[in-house]
Amino acid sequence: IRAELISFARDPGIGDTPEPGSLEHYGDGLLWLKGQHIHAVGHFNELLPSLPENSDVLDYRDKLIMPGFIDTHVHYVQLDIMASYGRQLLDWLNDYTFPEECRFANHEHAEALSNAFLDEMLRAGTTTSQVFGSSHQGSVDAFFTACQKRRLRMLAGKVLMDRNAPEALMDGTTGIAASERLIEDWHGKQRLGYSVTPRFAPTSTKTQMDAAGALLRNDPSLWLQTHLAENSGELDWVAELFPGSRDYLSVYEEAGLVGSRSTFAHGIHLDNGMRKRLAERGANIAFCPSSNLFLGSGLFDREAANETGMAFTYASDIGAGTDLSGFDTLKSAYQVGQLRGQPLTAWQGFYGLTKGNAKALSLDSHIGQLAPTLEADFVVIDTQATSLLKRRINHCKTLGERLFALMMLADDRAIYETWAGGICQHHRDN
Numbered sequence: 001i002r003a004e005l006i007s008f009a010r011d012p013g014i015g016d017t018p019e020p021g022s023l024e025h026y027g028d029g030l031l032w033l034k035g036q037h038i039h040a041v042g043h044f045n046e047l048l049p050s051l052p053e054n055s056d057v058l059d060y061r062d063k064l065i066m067p068g069f070i071d072t073h074v075h076y077v078q079l080d081i082m083a084s085y086g087r088q089l090l091d092w093l094n095d096y097t098f099p100e101e102c103r104f105a106n107h108e109h110a111e112a113l114s115n116a117f118l119d120e121m122l123r124a125g126t127t128t129s130q131v132f133g134s135s136h137q138g139s140v141d142a143f144f145t146a147c148q149k150r151r152l153r154m155l156a157g158k159v160l161m162d163r164n165a166p167e168a169l170m171d172g173t174t175g176i177a178a179s180e181r182l183i184e185d186w187h188g189k190q191r192l193g194y195s196v197t198p199r200f201a202p203t204s205t206k207t208q209m210d211a212a213g214a215l216l217r218n219d220p221s222l223w224l225q226t227h228l229a230e231n232s233g234e235l236d237w238v239a240e241l242f243p244g245s246r247d248y249l250s251v252y253e254e255a256g257l258v259g260s261r262s263t264f265a266h267g268i269h270l271d272n273g274m275r276k277r278l279a280e281r282g283a284n285i286a287f288c289p290s291s292n293l294f295l296g297s298g299l300f301d302r303e304a305a306n307e308t309g310m311a312f313t314y315a316s317d318i319g320a321g322t323d324l325s326g327f328d329t330l331k332s333a334y335q336v337g338q339l340r341g342q343p344l345t346a347w348q349g350f351y352g353l354t355k356g357n358a359k360a361l362s363l364d365s366h367i368g369q370l371a372p373t374l375e376a377d378f379v380v381i382d383t384q385a386t387s388l389l390k391r392r393i394n395h396c397k398t399l400g401e402r403l404f405a406l407m408m409l410a411d412d413r414a415i416y417e418t419w420a421g422g423i424c425q426h427h428r429d430n
């Protein structure tokens, strides 16, 4: 494919310009695919002589290609309750989320929503997500089946929840066995991986969290996803439920849930001690800015994360998030940053959404960069997609300005195509 190519080899740093060698940019580039992988990346004129005679060359010279976006925390089962009005976390869970998740006992519903979610995800330019199912085992079978058909690289898991939830959603002592069966059937199959998924400390007993920790100890290639320190009501509740634990994070530490493949969504209300403990274990916080604004949860502190060495990733967290679009996530992250006096550069944002997220999920040997041997997962962006975007982009003088304009003004209309596993999986329908 002949196009403008942008990709990050490593963290561009927090300055206004990317650190030398971190950004790879080809104004007239060639992305050479072989089957499901990237074979070569470079300047069109330099690579052209080595292309075999009969190669198909797609001419996308007016388009911009980046690695596919990655979403490190999202609930596919909450697609239909996005934009539910007027609550903060705990009331939102009781009033909207739990009733909705009950519907996933029905397998046809789970299949329909799995496909609807993947359609929307690809439309938004996202090629890999780490996904919560419901507490029903079948919700994850349906989801992985849909992912497998499309050959997507995805992480997912069944919610573990054995207290403080509606009867119909609690899995009691069967939750761990159900997770084991799903791991057996899906983990490492094709491009799929399993994330052990205790919802959060208030809805799991200590017994269930310990058993989840045992799963991780038995197989270090598993991932772990849960929620941490999102909302002040939640913090009070955790303190009440776990009077013997030093703080919220130590509840997870005591169960053996904090490791280099662990993602904790939110992490808004942390102190530097907790941030350093997360950093030492190599765990990451999923920063979910549109969700945090929507539920009024608080403003994530990126500077404190950087100062303590705590890794963080970017995520939509729909149904509480307001859009699946990576552009929207970065726009919200910029706004949260402004309210904290920590504006987000486009370099940081797009690095985070691609290579940064891949690295934090230990998936960077597969995805996150346009580089030889990596999987051919990428997004083709039309920077002229809307009249407003076109006006602004054509007014920009530098690459940094163009990327920032995309981050603030683009939406799924700017996603011309989304490719995963070397296949065009979404083509804009207008």
Ligand code: GUN
Pocket (backbone or CB within 6 Å): 075, 089, 093, 097, 199, 200, 227, 230, 291, 317, 320
């Ligand atoms: N904390 C526990 N469950 C949830 C959830 O479904 N969404 C969000 N945003 N936070 C949670």
Ligand code: FE
Pocket (backbone or CB within 6 Å): 073, 074, 075, 227, 265, 317
């Ligand atoms: Fe969430």
